[in-house]
Amino acid sequence: MDEKSTKKLLRQFRERYLTPLRSYGFPVVTLPSHTKIEAVATVFETLNNTGKPLGPFELLTARFYPEDVFLRDLWDQAVADHEILEDFSIDAYSVLQAITLRARNSAQRSDVLRKLEASDVQANWEAVVRGFARVLDLLQAECGVVAPKLLPYTMLLVPMAAVWDDIAKVKGPEQVNVLNRLKQFFWCTVFSTNYDQGANSQAGADYAKLKYWLFDSSQDAPEAVSEFSLAESSLRTATTRRKALNAGMLALAVTTGARDFHNGMKLTAERVKADKIDSHHIFPKAFLNGKSDEKGRRFNSELVLNRVLIDPVTNKTIGAKAPSIYFQALRETLGEKELVEILRSHLMDADDEDDPLRKDNYEEFIDRRLDDVIMAIESVTGKGVTREFDE
Template identity: 50%
Template sequence: MTSAYESDPIFEATPRQLSNLVTRIRSGEIALPDFQRDFVWDSSKTEELLQSIISKFPVGTLLFWKQGSDELFASRSFEGSPPLGEKRPVELVLDGQQRLTALYQALTGTGDERFYLKVDEFVEAASGRILDFHEVNFDSAIISLPVANNKAQEKKNSEILKPSHFPVAEVSRFDDWLDDYVEGLGSNDSNLDQKTVKSLYRRMRDKYVIPLRAYGLPVVTLPETTPIEAVCTIFETLNRTGKPLGPFELLTARYYPQGVNLRDYWVEAQASYKTLVDFNIDPYNVLQAVCLRARGSAQRSDVLKKLEAGDIREHWNPVIKGIAGVLDMLQADCGLVAPKWLPYGMLLIPMAAVWPEISELDPLDRASAYGRLQRFYWCSVFTTNYDQGANSQVGADYSLLKSWVISGAGDPPEALQDLPLNSATFRTASVRRKALYSGLMCLLVTSRAEDFHTGQAMTPHRVQESQIDSHHIFPKAYLKRRNSAESSELLLNRSLIDAETNRIIKDRAPSVYLKEMSKTYGPDKLKSVLASHAIKSDAASGIIQDEYEVFLNERLETVVKMVERATGRTLTTE
């Protein structure tokens, strides 16, 4: 009788070099089954993954399925890679799509963001030493920036990028980049020993850059003979189980002997404030806000090393009330009708940390402080100021918010004065720009956007009851038939539309479905509804004439005014 340990598994497990995986994704040998969800990771998750890769940490196993002669599933290429065309993939990815897509885009310079390593953060130049991973400040060592598709973004990127920022997409030519970098250093320092500096950074390369090519990701491969029923069961199981051990769990274990049971604290908080559950608040973010109040920092290292049990006892309840209060304000005054439209979860941390002081003000002073806090929120959203380095940004903002929000004195956070707001950004931004996308949807609600079906102002209850979500105004299929040069996935082509109206729209021209809606609701009501969504509807307007580019430009004008009103700032056109 053969024991379970002696029997052959139905799979084979082999490490695959990252560079090989990237090559095979580009060539179409590795693809996705069509039932896989779209790539949804934001840049911060990719930064965390890159950190794990260059630190040589485990990043989880990938699951592939060899393909035979029978095509059981339709397949598609990874986002950012060339289309498959007539080519059939050798393997399909059942688990690991988000990780592989993130790595592929970072290493090939595709997608909406570009990633950089700041090489100076990995070395101690004075001693000629390469830092260990736990000594590296990864908040500044790995950054991402949106692709510069307008002058404002190009300027913003140029202000952030320094000569020491190495593009991750150039990993195969690091030595050439290093020659240029050291030569630039030498032009500013005649005493620089270029040979010694190059030696230092080459050792840094061997420790931190080479893994971006040579890292071996463990891959479990199911043979082509695996029954389809088994594949479905494996896929479903992988997508519903497993929870990583995070800082909250680690600190729960640390503080328990000191009489602070974080698990009980969190259960009680969720029972007291349903909004924490509705918005899926991460308890680690609560600890970050506590650390911010107690230690002036939300950095992971400070939360893990400096936070004490006494800090939890003193600040936990005020922070919990602060998060609940901020969410209530955002729902009531900033159009946050559904959790999915919260642009940045991290933005809650400095706002919640300053909330207890606002609550102690006299009513009239409190109203002014709320107004300033809302301006900070809108400016942070529309400058996309939390797209990179969010932990550091939280600390910097809190140090200024403490005085500026409470009294109006002192310098406001940088999002209110130092960062650009540009109308061209809104004209070209796609729905992948999560903060801008969410901010626009919330702005529409604050401007009394009306439910397309009932004509009533939107509330969280109506959004859920009528299945109101973001939908295309010019349908994607319609624009595809028209061979439109403009993308259908622009922010300006989206609005909050109920499910019934979306079924009416289908794939038809706006002039067609609007005519039917006019018969149902009446022309005056239809005009009112469209106006509430920042859409012009006179006879010559782009939506009535089915002119997509005209529609986008018209809607941009109104959206710009809405953003300016919310932020108190004037948008530039350059």
């Protein structure tokens, strides 16, 4: 290329790229030096609300970088080492909340942003990440949380993961007792719906007691255990809008050995994922549409007591059919004994001629299943459910 052509090319490059760059107006937000860090985080999140979401984790990533704590690299390695974190869509910020719990006794956003230090991350990162993975393993194996949609509260993992390193240090038979108390805490929290509101504050209060009570039952138990309260009427009327309670009910059924309606095999994490098993109605919505009780009140098909984990094949077969029809078809395919066992595995007692599923009696079905569910809840929580005749 001759000199004239080179100059022309450089001129074109300058006019096309350099001149527009020099005149480009970069948006700048100037904040006073005394602005609180949580306010900075809010501005940061607001300005970065398109594309890749940016939040407190990214802000702390930038803050800790000069101290050689590379949060993004740490998180990428954590996900690579523990696949279950990605399976349950665990947020990296939750790990920082658990670290702040261990180091600063708080999971509040303001404390994560203001009080958490790079040295806290260095001292606690591995233990907390391992805690999240091991708690999820425990919930899958022992508490029926075989899929992300069956995890009642992600925030509940934070205090459990924060205390896990201490649990791992307990050796011998005593670890069984510690894990049983941890599971009791999980179930009591789920069925008392303690994390529906103020979850960050509740996590801090729970951790403050968990770290002692788990290892010494004479210590004060977390609120969900010591003040457990669940009324029969609340269970009877709860709908799927109460997502944590609905997830807890489904997970509870898995712990009792819930089996696939199609092939009779127990529901495992692998089977739920592979067969796309999901929550569906027992009395189909289309079947109940327009039907009322004796007082003229429309039936609510979205009660949590009307939901079970069903595979797509069975659910498609059910369609809008009456339970008496589709269960009879299953009875003819599986046999009476096998069908009864499958229904029992989902906390539905259906071994007599008065079975409400045979009569398409929705109210009676809800009443009967309520009794079965209450017995299961009392078993895992170690607490009594308030019955109507007790009030």
